[in-house]
Amino acid sequence: MKPGHIPSLYAHFPFCESKCHYCDFYSLGREKTQAGDPATFEKALRAEIERSGHLLAPKLDTIFLGGGTPSMTPPDQMAHALEPLWKFTSVTPQTEWTMEANPSSVNLESLREYRRQGVNRISMGVQALRDDLLLKLGRVHSRDAALQSLETIFESGFDNVSVDLLCGVPGQSIETLEEALARLTAFPITHLSCYLLTLPKTHRMFRDLPDEDEQLSHLLLIDRWMREQGFIHYEISNFAKPGRQARHNLTYWKGGSYLGIGPSAHSFDSEFEPTVKSESGHGKRWKNFSPLHKYASELAAGREAIEWTEVLTSAQTDLERWMLALRLDEGFPEEWLKSSGQKSRAAALEKEGLLEAHPERMAYKRLTARGFALSDQMIASLSG
Numbered sequence: 534m535k536p537g538h539i540p541s542l543y544a545h546f547p548f549c550e551s552k553c554h555y556c557d558f559y560s561l562g563r564e565k566t567q568a569g570d571p572a573t574f575e576k577a578l579r580a581e582i583e584r585s586g587h588l589l590a591p592k593l594d595t596i597f598l599g600g601g602t603p604s605m606t607p608p609d610q611m612a613h614a615l616e617p618l619w620k621f622t623s624v625t626p627q628t629e630w631t632m633e634a635n636p637s638s639v640n641l642e643s644l645r646e647y648r649r650q651g652v653n654r655i656s657m658g659v660q661a662l663r664d665d666l667l668l669k670l671g672r673v674h675s676r677d678a679a680l681q682s683l684e685t686i687f688e689s690g691f692d693n694v695s696v697d698l699l700c701g702v703p704g705q706s707i708e709t710l711e712e713a714l715a716r717l718t719a720f721p722i723t724h725l726s727c728y729l730l731t732l733p734k735t736h737r738m739f740r741d742l743p744d745e746d747e748q749l750s751h752l753l754l755i756d757r758w759m760r761e762q763g764f765i766h767y768e769i770s771n772f773a774k775p776g777r778q779a780r781h782n783l784t785y786w787k788g789g790s791y792l793g794i795g796p797s798a799h800s801f802d803s804e805f806e807p808t809v810k811s812e813s814g815h816g817k818r819w820k821n822f823s824p825l826h827k828y829a830s831e832l833a834a835g836r837e838a839i840e841w842t843e844v845l846t847s848a849q850t851d852l853e854r855w856m857l858a859l860r861l862d863e864g865f866p867e868e869w870l871k872s873s874g875q876k877s878r879a880a881a882l883e884k885e886g887l888l889e890a891h892p893e894r895m896a897y898k899r900l901t902a903r904g905f906a907l908s909d910q911m912i913a914s915l916s917g
């Protein structure tokens with residue numbers, strides 16, 4: 534069989550301790566999980582790997598175990614679930630292998646075992662460091678548990694550790710945020726993802742969200758704080774120590790190919806070439822069924838668990854190119870500004886301090902910290 538070409542793998546583990554109030558990932562809290570579900574999931578994941586593992590390159594560049602809370606799956610079950618992979622592909626010492634974890638589901642012994650299996654990067658969901666905010670968000674851990682779990686992660690030997698934090702949480706002041714950043718950067722973390730809390734209009738906390746000015750002040754504080762600590766603000770919501778940018782996520786942001794397995798997982802094949810001439814596509818995207826039982830029953834019946842597939846049109850490719858380029862501090866080449874409308878809008882954004890000439894890349898422009906904070910408007914303005 535011809536070897537595959539996809540160098541990045543995402544695996545979705547759908548179980549969580551409890552469903553957080555703001556979460557829109559496909560995940561099942563304990564209250565929604567039936568006794569046999571973990572075994573059903575494991576069997577289905579193995580079957581999916583048998584079906585689609587041939588798409589993977591012989592050596593993986595990145596693996597990301599996300600969810601859900603993969604650290605709820607004990608190491609031996611994790612190894613068993615992923616075991617069919619090694620028929621198709623392998624890891625090298627350079628492979629970035631990340632596992633998401635939550636404070637209530639890590640312990641020293643299991644962390645050491647995940648490391649032995651090859652995991653070399655942990656992405657820890659802390660989200661906030663005040664117990665009242667954690668309660669409001671529906672998190673099941675306390676501030677103390679979050680800090681203790683970080684101690685444990687470093688004690689177990691991981692040296693590439695990312696932390697997830699939320700900003701723009703109702704009741705979260707600038708001082709609260711600053712205290713959380715100070716406490717977290719006192720650990721030797723290599724990466725921080727800090728997302729602005731967004732909720733649908735129908736959510737009961739929606740009207741308590743801070744206004745745009747306050748959200749902006751949160752985002753600018755994080756930018757200033759993290760840069761002062763030696764982190765690079767390399768993507769709208771992500772900061773890394775030099776050389777520690779998340780390679781797996783950069784694959785998404787740079788339009789690279791990845792295979793997603795597990796319920797609700799998305800995949801993208803940038804090298805896909807359509808056979809139908811009218812399809813002017815530049816890649817193919819597909820998504821698995823989300824409900825665990827639908828996902829598992831399709832695989833048990835010998836079918837793919839794919840809910841939909843789309844071939845990108847030229848217009849989609851163009852818009853995505855802009856969206857991706859504006860997310861990253863690498864910016865975009867000036868030659869992308871083709872129409873006079875685009876050029877004059879870019880000039881206006883530069884005047885407002887939202888866009889700037891790239892300090893290191895000739896003939897490139899990038900968003901400023903303020904521009905990052907208002908990126909949705911920037912994308913709409915420049916891409917058309």
Ligand code: SF4
Nearest residue numbers: 549552553556600601
């Ligand atoms: S732990 Fe993460 S995936 Fe699970 S419910 Fe909370 S936010 Fe969602």
